[in-house]
Amino acid sequence: MSFTLLTEVFGIDKDRLYATYFGGDEKQGLPSDEETRLIWLNYLPAERVLPFGCKDNFWEMGDVGPCGPCTEIHYDRIGNRDASKLVNADLPDVIEIWNNVFIQFNREQDGKLVSLPHKHVDTGMGFERLASILQGKDSNYDTDVFTPLFAAIQKSTKAAPYTGKLGKEDPDKKDMAYRVVADHVRTLTFAITDGAVPSNDGRGYVLRRILRRAVRYGQQFLNAPSGFLTELVPVVVNMLGEAFPELIQKQKEVEEIILDEEKSFGRTLNKGIERFKKIAQGIREANAGSDKALVVPGEDAFFLYDSMGFPIDLTEIMAEEEGMTVDIKGYEECMRLQSERSKMDRKKGGNNGARPLVLEARETSALAGKNISATDDMAKYDWNVKPSAKVVAIFTTTESSSDFVEEVKAGDFERVGVILDKTSFYAQAGGQIYDTGVLSAANFKLAVDSVESYAGYVMHMGPITSGSIKIGDVVECQVDYARRTKIAPNHTMTHVLNFALRKVLGTTVDQRGSLVDESRLRFDFTNNKALKANQLAEVEAMCDDIIKQQLDVYTQNSAQAEAKRIQGLRAVFGETYPDFVRVVSIGQPIAPMLEDPENSNWSNFSVEFCGGTHLKNTKEAKKFVLYEEGAIAKGIRRVSAYTCDLAVEAEERGAKLQAELDAIDKLNGNEFVEAVSAFKPVLDQSLISLPLKDNLRKQVDGLVNRVKKIKKEAAAARAANGVRDATDVATKAKEAGQDIVVVKFDVGTDSKLGREMLEAMSKIIPTGSFMIFSTDSDANKTAAFTQVSQHHVDSKQLDARKWVNHAMAVMKGKGGGKDALNATGQAKTVEKVDEAVALAKDFIQ
Structure with a gap:
């Protein structure tokens, strides 16, 4: 099929094609792939059917995992010659354009090869290489796959045009940056469209590394502005959207995700580059005059990763540009020490350090x-x-x-x-x-x-x-069917929830994962924003209504190709399904769907591929309550819900909270203020219906406004009382012939009130000095407002700053002021305030 497509459909000259096959490996006990060789001899002469060893024709995904021999098709760009010795020589004139891998082994940890129980062929073609051949170009980057992107990059960055230089001919790495940015923005656009999201785990981290590498090359070598990568997404969509219409549908989402990542990394990129330059300079200085290889310490590479967000491969590239390598072992050790490895799942492995019970x-x-x-x-x-x-x-x-x-x-x-x-x-x-x-x-x-x-x-x-x-x-x-009876409602209602979310949020919503156990259901899906209160209410009501409709749940096995044609059928992104699948439908028999799959009415029902256990009728779920919603990654939301008795209990908890709030609304004064303050954290931690929680929060906000009004009125009353009491104290002190006064009030720590009280006392004793201790019992704070007369400063009897610090020391408080005349002290406690008052009085003796 590969050969036929290349020669008969694309019209490539078969005299320029060479085929390679696995020639065997004695050390590993692997024989030559004679079956493949003989097949190729039906299409090509023997001198263009070439054997190669493990390095070139035994494909492995890594140190461990599925692998097997492969056969490749190579193309000679020049032609009319014997290029057999140039195959696999890493030359631009003879290039690999197709690879068929026979996945038949698994590479174990100990290096041994084990035959796989299920074998398959993994085939891949070089799209860009094929385009260069069909367009008669010497490089992939000279084709119309890349030239529109290069033009957009040049327009955005104002850099010199792309010239196709490589290696030493490109000392400022300008052309390299063009290629990296163009290649990476295509990868990002397709991957995010398909549902992958940059993150710190798994494939998400691969995307994040790609994006950050593109940002670094663009900004450092092309002087690209912030957000330039996002500006290139429409170019990719315009180029390839006709062939891949999903790019058009997801363009806005892709742009938002890339822009968010660009901004996040941009905040540390320049700092990271400067930090790396200092590291590199330090390494050179430390090794001046030495022939030792220059190595970036693992600790420094880890710092760049942990604090600056630099993926290790980005640091390796920067090191290579400086003629250095990175101490990867040291880096990995730092990674290991950063966090303790999770203990083995006790459910899968025995205690006492036994290996997990897993069949490899x-x-x-x-x-x-x-x-x-x-x-x-x-x-x-x-x-x-x-x-x-x-x-x-x-x-x-x-x-x-x-x-x-x-x-x-x-x-x-x-x-x-x-x-x-x-x-x-x-x-x-x-x-x-x-x-x-x-x-x-x-x-x-x-x-x-x-x-x-x-x-x-x-x-x-x-x-x-x-x-x-x-x-x-x-x-x-x-x-344990009693336990399964609690699991099945959660699974069936997960299907209903998936259906409801798409109805409320739109068909762009895709499932990204789920968890169904005996206590709850959890569902992850694509959506850029948090669900609004009305959307949550609509989803919850729709799910609950399907329970009330008492819909039958239907299951039927079908050929996957036929079942996939059913309008509205849902499948999980990234999931691999067998040729024969089990279809689960809620409220609609499956046979009519298979007979008339294009009927748009089927979109009004929940229809999914699923191998799980389900209810017979939705009424068995009893009740549905959404109790949690939040983000787990950029563009991925998670909702959790209860069904059956747990949902009923959540509903009862909500009703109880509503009754409590209604009762609080009828209270007055301090009792009301204390009740509102105590209710808020209880509501926040309660697992109840999210729409109800949102409504209760709105009611609480109204009560909080009442609390603010009450506190404002109380503060005004305290202020009036404070000024009045300060006046009374000063009057009595004047009558007693005192010009230095220390007093304690409980009127809060507001500095404006403090100044007003000091002014009131100064009016009574113009040449007096005063220290007012004022506490706020609710906030557990104490303030000391201090004013010293010029007379007492000149006589060196008092210094406001020294006075207040002496007094507040016992409360572990601090004080300060602009000069010796005025100072303020603060302490985060009301304890020992009487001792502070005594110290203030002792200070003036």
């Missing part, structure tokens, strides 16, 4: 090698059954090993894994948690606390609580 490719291949068939788990869709099943494998692990055993008894291992020929247990998949229960026989019992499926082998895990079990024994499968 080696184990599943071993089972297949013994002709053990995958587990028949169709009984998982049955309820209240106790089928008998035969034990076909027993898996155990220790701290240093994992192995299949013939027999095991209670106490041998903390937890074991048992594989049966058939089962009624549901293995965790598609967001739904596993079933729990018991496997039992006459003299055996295993408490199943986790169930997982590996390459079709369903493993039941847990401790053996009594007896022993061996291969060939027959056990009874006893699922």
